[in-house]
Amino acid sequence: MVSRIPVTLVVNGIETQLEVTPWTTLLDALRDHLHLTGTKKGCDHGQCGACTVLIDGRRVNSCLTLTVMKDGAEVTTIEGLATDGALHPLQQAFIDHDAFQCGYCTPGQICSAAGLLAEGKARTEDEIRELMSGNICRCGAYPNIVAAIHQAMGAMGSAS
Amino acid sequence: MAPTIGTPTSRVDGHAKVTGEARYAAEFDAPGLAYGSIVGSTIAKGRIARIDASEALRVQGVIDVLTHLNRPHMAEGGGADEDPYRDDVAPEGSPFRPLYDDRIVFSGQPVALVLAETWEAARYAASQVRVDYDEEPHVTDLHRRRDDAVALRERTKVRGDADTAFAAAEVRHAGEYFIAMEHHNPMELFASTVIWDGDGKLTVYDKTQGVQNVQCYLCGVFEMKPEDVRVVSPFVGGAFGSGLRPQYSVALAVMAARALQRSVRLVLTRRQMYTLGYRPGTIERVALGAKADGTLEAVTHEAIGMTSQFEDFARNDTTWSGTLYRSATAKYDHKLARLDVSTPCDMRAPGAATGVYALECAMDELAVALKLDPLELRYRNYSDRDQNEDMPFTSKKLRECYRQGAEAFGWSKRDPQPRAMRDGSELVGWGMATGVWEALQMKTAVRILLTANGHAEVACATSDIGTGTYTIMAQVAADMLGLPLDSISVKLGDSTLPHSPVEGGSWTAASVSNAIASTAKAIRTELLQLAQKMPQSPLAGATPDDVALVDGRIVSKQDAARAVPIADAMRHAAVDRIEQETSADFDEDDGYARNTHSAIFAEVKVDEQLGVIRVTRVVSAVAAGRILNTKTAKSQIMGSVVGGIGMALHEETLIDHDLGRIMNADIAEYHVPVNADVHEIEVIFVDEPDDIVNPLGIKGVGEIGIVGVAAAIANAIYHATGKRVRDLPITLDKLQG
Numbered sequence: 001m002v003s004r005i006p007v008t009l010v011v012n013g014i015e016t017q018l019e020v021t022p023w024t025t026l027l028d029a030l031r032d033h034l035h036l037t038g039t040k041k042g043c044d045h046g047q048c049g050a051c052t053v054l055i056d057g058r059r060v061n062s063c064l065t066l067t068v069m070k071d072g073a074e075v076t077t078i079e080g081l082a083t084d085g086a087l088h089p090l091q092q093a094f095i096d097h098d099a100f101q102c103g104y105c106t107p108g109q110i111c112s113a114a115g116l117l118a119e120g121k122a123r124t125e126d127e128i129r130e131l132m133s134g135n136i137c138r139c140g141a142y143p144n145i146v147a148a149i150h151q152a153m154g155a156m157g158s159a160s
Numbered sequence: 161m162a163p164t165i166g167t168p169t170s171r172v173d174g175h176a177k178v179t180g181e182a183r184y185a186a187e188f189d190a191p192g193l194a195y196g197s198i199v200g201s202t203i204a205k206g207r208i209a210r211i212d213a214s215e216a217l218r219v220q221g222v223i224d225v226l227t228h229l230n231r232p233h234m235a236e237g238g239g240a241d242e243d244p245y246r247d248d249v250a251p252e253g254s255p256f257r258p259l260y261d262d263r264i265v266f267s268g269q270p271v272a273l274v275l276a277e278t279w280e281a282a283r284y285a286a287s288q289v290r291v292d293y294d295e296e297p298h299v300t301d302l303h304r305r306r307d308d309a310v311a312l313r314e315r316t317k318v319r320g321d322a323d324t325a326f327a328a329a330e331v332r333h334a335g336e337y338f339i340a341m342e343h344h345n346p347m348e349l350f351a352s353t354v355i356w357d358g359d360g361k362l363t364v365y366d367k368t369q370g371v372q373n374v375q376c377y378l379c380g381v382f383e384m385k386p387e388d389v390r391v392v393s394p395f396v397g398g399a400f401g402s403g404l405r406p407q408y409s410v411a412l413a414v415m416a417a418r419a420l421q422r423s424v425r426l427v428l429t430r431r432q433m434y435t436l437g438y439r440p441g442t443i444e445r446v447a448l449g450a451k452a453d454g455t456l457e458a459v460t461h462e463a464i465g466m467t468s469q470f471e472d473f474a475r476n477d478t479t480w481s482g483t484l485y486r487s488a489t490a491k492y493d494h495k496l497a498r499l500d501v502s503t504p505c506d507m508r509a510p511g512a513a514t515g516v517y518a519l520e521c522a523m524d525e526l527a528v529a530l531k532l533d534p535l536e537l538r539y540r541n542y543s544d545r546d547q548n549e550d551m552p553f554t555s556k557k558l559r560e561c562y563r564q565g566a567e568a569f570g571w572s573k574r575d576p577q578p579r580a581m582r583d584g585s586e587l588v589g590w591g592m593a594t595g596v597w598e599a600l601q602m603k604t605a606v607r608i609l610l611t612a613n614g615h616a617e618v619a620c621a622t623s624d625i626g627t628g629t630y631t632i633m634a635q636v637a638a639d640m641l642g643l644p645l646d647s648i649s650v651k652l653g654d655s656t657l658p659h660s661p662v663e664g665g666s667w668t669a670a671s672v673s674n675a676i677a678s679t680a681k682a683i684r685t686e687l688l689q690l691a692q693k694m695p696q697s698p699l700a701g702a703t704p705d706d707v708a709l710v711d712g713r714i715v716s717k718q719d720a721a722r723a724v725p726i727a728d729a730m731r732h733a734a735v736d737r738i739e740q741e742t743s744a745d746f747d748e749d750d751g752y753a754r755n756t757h758s759a760i761f762a763e764v765k766v767d768e769q770l771g772v773i774r775v776t777r778v779v780s781a782v783a784a785g786r787i788l789n790t791k792t793a794k795s796q797i798m799g800s801v802v803g804g805i806g807m808a809l810h811e812e813t814l815i816d817h818d819l820g821r822i823m824n825a826d827i828a829e830y831h832v833p834v835n836a837d838v839h840e841i842e843v844i845f846v847d848e849p850d851d852i853v854n855p856l857g858i859k860g861v862g863e864i865g866i867v868g869v870a871a872a873i874a875n876a877i878y879h880a881t882g883k884r885v886r887d888l889p890i891t892l893d894k895l896q897g
Binding site for chain 2: 021023024026031032035036037038039040041042043044045047048050075078079081082091092094095096098100101102103104105106107115121127128129130132133134135136137138139140141142143144145150
């Protein structure tokens with residue numbers, strides 16, 4: 001019998017108890033156990049960034065993260081970014097700039113961008129491009145993604 | 161209310177996509193869901209000698225392991241026309257049948273399907289299935305089979321004597337070009353969630369570009385009644401052609417649900433997606449002969465593409481020169497090399513992306529030989545007729561694309577000498593190319609349900625793979641029905657909806673929009689009849705063509721004062737809903753050629769020491785008839801340009817020919833463009849009114865944006881470095897070697 005391990009996560013502000021096998025990734029825990037399917041599986045190998053979530057405010061590939069390692073962590077997914085029905089400035093900027101087509105990489109792009117803004121490292125469009133290069137968009141919306149992040153930086157007062 | 165057609169309207173499904181609410185095929189749930197995991201063959205050709213699933217079956221949580229020996233019944237028939245495995249867009253041949261028998265026809269072919277209570281258990285158990293093979297020698301190398309390639313008769317066309325004209329030409333260029341095998345790599349993994357609805361009825365959530373194609377296929381393969389299979393696909397996480405044909409994953413998921421009589425989810429791994437279709441690696445030979453002033457006298461274009469042993473996949477690679485340029489003679493030839501691989505499939509602008517790459521690089525080389533500006537060479541050979549069919553175009557504003565694109569790019573400032581332009585340690589190169597695609601349209605049906613509260617639902621079984629179909633359907637319906645955009649809801653991606661072909665070939669926008677227009681006319685006709693039954697109707701005597709639906713009213717076009725609110729007309733007749741369904745069919749046999757065109761200008765910067773290539777600027781000027789939504793259409797072209805950058809510099813599926821197996825089956829080793837690879841992209845839509853192509857003048861923009869991009873970049877690299885690399889992708893080693 002495989003023993004399941006109890007884990008407590010604070011997911012989008014809500015304390016959540018889970019019992020998972022040691023090898024269950026955070027991505028599969030979110031999608032299959034908690035039914036938070038906004039976080040996407042694009043490669044399961046940390047190569048595409050579609051599974052990016054924020055753990056304690058930092059952007060992380062959830063497919064490379066074992067759930068049991070994150071006991072007590074705060075996890076923010078795309079479902080947790082809007083507050084009281086109002087879109088996060090990045091979500092609105094992505095719509096305004098048409099920064100997606102199929103939408104599959106979008107939750108990861110937006111979570112990654114939220115992490116990027118918190119890091120405060122990106123100042124120029126070239127820096128945004130470089131620091132967003134872990135999130136692949138096969139539809140090729142990159143110029144619009146950069147424009148959207150730039151707009152949100154301004155809206156959130158983090159642009160220099 | 162201002163019309164929405166032609167405006168930069170934001171996507172109507174944008175909110176769902178930025179909040180994570182949009183659900184894709186693997187994200188639908190059901191009680192008692194079982195999970196599948198596929199075991200792939202480790203050989204490219206041979207037979208399965210023995211399968212031992214005993215270890216796998218001992219893994220906790222495993223329910224069953226299906227193989228060709230214990231699978232449930234599948235259709236057996238065969239014969240070219242009656243093959244139940246052939247789908248709407250199948251090429252010539254006999255499609256692959258998953259778990260059908262012991263024969264192995266490509267590496268990674270599914271040989272077993274493990275079913276378990278959890279995904280983790282299924283995946284682990286799949287690693288415990290032991291398979292022994294009787295291996296046979298395989299060939300997977302296109303170059304090894306090129307001399308045995310089989311000619312496609314219908315692709316061979318001749319105009320005049322191109323060989324003699326080439327031999328006699330004052331200036332000649334002949335070159336061989338190669339386009340590497342590429343995989344679509346949409347971000348969403350191929351997935352199917354099959355819901356067991358009881359009594360053998362199934363709802364299949366599938367990643368597909370054609371729900372009705374998949375439904376029809378499943379009915380054929382499993383001998384099911386159409387009413388027992390519903391295929392649903394509201395959102396598709398990219399496809400680029402990979403979702404046109406039903407994949408083995410959906411067949412296996414349905415097979416499993418029927419075997420277990422419960423709901424099943426099957427998601428392919430990224431590695432397994434490399435066993436699906438791909439853009440075939442293609443060898444292209446182009447020979448151009450011209451007078452000293454640049455006038456083309458001979459064009460010869462030969463292509464050799466790869467295909468599988470069981471299907472002949474080929475698209476038009478070779479005849480595009482006859483659509484673009486004037487030439488007294490032309491000869492086209494297309495051959496296929498049959499290899500022990502899976503069958504290729506359509507990938508964005510199939511045929512044109514590869515064939516026009518070769519043609520447009522050859523034109524650049526001819527311009528160098530002529531000492532003529534490459535843009536001037538295109539002007540000198542501009543054709544107002546499609547020479548292949550000797551027909552005029554419904555419209556062709558390519559000249560305007562050249563003019564506006566060149567102006568936006570600053571082409572006139574180009575120093576023609578290679579290696580003449582620099583930016584610090586980088587060599588700067590400017591190149592250009594032409595793009596062309598077909599303006600296709602297919603019979604499509606649309607249903608509109610108008611309710612008295614002023615809301616309309618527009619429904620069609622087409623798809624939105626990120627192309628913006630939801631949005632343009634809402635826009636066209638809003639304008640045709642005179643309602644605000646937020647009063648329209650769109651239903652698509654469901655096989656129970658009115659008929660649609662697969663979403664491909666750039667035909668969806670034209671087909672579905674014209675079908676909406678014709679259905680809206682039927683609604684208008686019915687509303688007018690209701691309005692005319694009202695006492696002292698101001699619209700008495702009017703015909704449907706005399707009125708329009710504007711701002712929730714039926715209005716006379718001659719006299720806007722003569723109008724009846726839609727709600728009043730319906731209320732008076734005690735009608736609370738009006739429903740109409742019509743099809744738009746298209747007469748394409750009218751003596752016109754139908755094409756979209758583009759001019760692409762690219763700037764590259766090449767580090768002289770390291771050979772690192774950056775595409776710093778691209779201008780794409782497109783003539784594609786009426787643009788329904790300038791925001792989403794621009795994104796389509798921009799995304800295509802990014803795809804073209806990948807084709808030029810990054811993308812290449814590599815096979816280990818000893819093993820017959822793909823070596824770089826993931827997205828770390830198969831390189832696709834990332835954000836840092838993409839810089840300025842400017843998209844221009846040239847005004848191209850067209851009242852011949854179809855009533856709304858729409859041509860579609862899904863493919864045109866990628867055609868010619870790789871050639872413009874390759875030509876820019878030559879201009880920067882003086883080195884001509886004809887094999888894609890142009891990697892550092894080829895540039896330095």
